[in-house]
Amino acid sequence: MFGRVALIGLGLIGSSLGHAMRRGSIAGEIVGAARTAETREAALRLGFIDRGCKTAAEAVAGADLVILCTPVGTYGALAAEIAPALAPGAIVTDVGSVKMSVIRDIGPHIPKGVHFVPGHPIAGTEQSGPEAGFAHLFDGRWTILTPTAVADPDALARLTAFWTACGAKVEVMDPERHDMVLAITSHLPHLIAYNIVGTAAHLETVTESEVIKFSAGGFRDFTRLAASDPTMWRDVFLNNREAVLEMLGRFTEDLISLQRAIRYRDGQALYDLFSYTRQVRREIIEAGQETPLADFGRHPGADTHVPNARGGAARKGKASE
Numbered sequence: 001m002f003g004r005v006a007l008i009g010l011g012l013i014g015s016s017l018g019h020a021m022r023r024g025s026i027a028g029e030i031v032g033a034a035r036t037a038e039t040r041e042a043a044l045r046l047g048f049i050d051r052g053c054k055t056a057a058e059a060v061a062g063a064d065l066v067i068l069c070t071p072v073g074t075y076g077a078l079a080a081e082i083a084p085a086l087a088p089g090a091i092v093t094d095v096g097s098v099k100m101s102v103i104r105d106i107g108p109h110i111p112k113g114v115h116f117v118p119g120h121p122i123a124g125t126e127q128s129g130p131e132a133g134f135a136h137l138f139d140g141r142w143t144i145l146t147p148t149a150v151a152d153p154d155a156l157a158r159l160t161a162f163w164t165a166c167g168a169k170v171e172v173m174d175p176e177r178h179d180m181v182l183a184i185t186s187h188l189p190h191l192i193a194y195n196i197v198g199t200a201a202h203l204e205t206v207t208e209s210e211v212i213k214f215s216a217g218g219f220r221d222f223t224r225l226a227a228s229d230p231t232m233w234r235d236v237f238l239n240n241r242e243a244v245l246e247m248l249g250r251f252t253e254d255l256i257s258l259q260r261a262i263r264y265r266d267g268q269a270l271y272d273l274f275s276y277t278r279q280v281r282r283e284i285i286e287a288g289q290e291t292p293l294a295d296f297g298r299h300p301g302a303d304t305h306v307p308n309a310r311g312g313a314a315r316k317g318k319a320s321e
């Protein structure tokens with residue numbers, strides 16, 4: 001499918017892509033860029049690259065497809081570094097968890113004749129580094145592509161075929177909508193996890209009690225998310241600031257409603273919400289995670305107001321409507 005693919009960053013996502021490319025015989029040669037010899041050696045030993053380079057500029061020379069797999073805060077400097085070395089006709093893409101900032105940071109550096117199509121696989125774990133990857137990470141999961149208005153249709157089609165060959169289902173989305181959707185479905189859950197684990201750990205320290213030792217399953221589920229890579233998530237929150245703050249505002253309002261329901265012993269309100277959320281979970285499982293992305297944000301009785309794919313506004317009413 002591609003003669004030479006350059007992976008910039010050989011952590012969880014870079015290594016998983018390398019393994020997936022091997023599995024599907026997608027690339028003639030996989031070149032990987034990592035700053036440390038230790039990472040390059042691990043990648044060669046694990047067999048998901050053919051050649052390791054110390055710099056990104058070295059790795060992209062002669063590549064037909066270049067995939068940035070580093071934290072989103074690095075993209076501007078990396079794009080500036082690789083720009084002069086990119087081959088004419090190459091496709092540059094990324095896997096970053098935020099899309100507006102990626103377009104802002106990479107877009108201006110892309111030379112004429114090189115095609116830029118941003119992307120984001122909605123698949124991952126709390127692990128990081130070259131040992132963390134595996135070939136089936138993307139199987140049956142969504143990858144969202146957010147081409148700009150000037151994107152080359154052929155490059156978009158080739159990248160769609162690439163992700164499909166890696167096992168993913170592909171959806172094209174407006175980058176602004178992507179950032180709003182992911183703010184509520186991925187970024188906020190991580191923020192909540194970081195916060196609750198931090199609060200519990202602090203409580204344990206100040207009360208000198210064994211809060212964490214006796215932690216229940218619910219708390220342990222949060223600790224998995226809260227173990228995710230600090231650099232990656234720092235960059236996500238700094239680069240999806242507006243959308244996360246918007247969703248955090250809505251979340252806080254809903255949390256205060258719950259607080260009031262508990263204070264005023266409004267069991268019906270609690271029961272109604274918990275029944276609804278249980279149904280959401282069942283629908284996701286029944287759909288085998290195939291719940292359309294456009295369906296997020298439904299809430300019983302809520303006047304949920306979600307920007308639609310064209311940047312306009314789509315109102316969603318009660319779930320039963």
Ligand SMILES: NC(=O)c1ccc[n+]([C@@H]2O[C@H](COP(=O)([O-])OP(=O)(O)OC[C@H]3O[C@@H](n4cnc5c(N)ncnc54)[C@H](O)[C@@H]3O)[C@@H](O)[C@H]2O)c1
Nearest residue numbers: 009011012013069070071072095096097123124125128129
């Ligand atoms: N972890 C997930 O669940 C997940 C899922 C989807 C997308 N993403 C996105 O994928 C990207 C990579 O995340 P990951 O989970 O693979 O992280 P990771 O920490 O496992 O890997 C990132 C790698 O990039 C390297 N790196 C950092 N700066 C670099 C630079 N300037 N030049 C070269 N290498 C550099 C790091 O040393 C590390 O090996 C991020 O943009 C993240 O937002 C992550």
Ligand SMILES: O=C(O)C(=O)C[C@]1(C(=O)O)C=C[C@@H](O)C=C1
Nearest residue numbers: 097121122123124125126185186
């Ligand atoms: O499953 C996990 O551990 C993840 O955090 C993966 C997850 C997510 O929130 O679903 C995290 C960040 C991404 O950009 C995409 C996927």
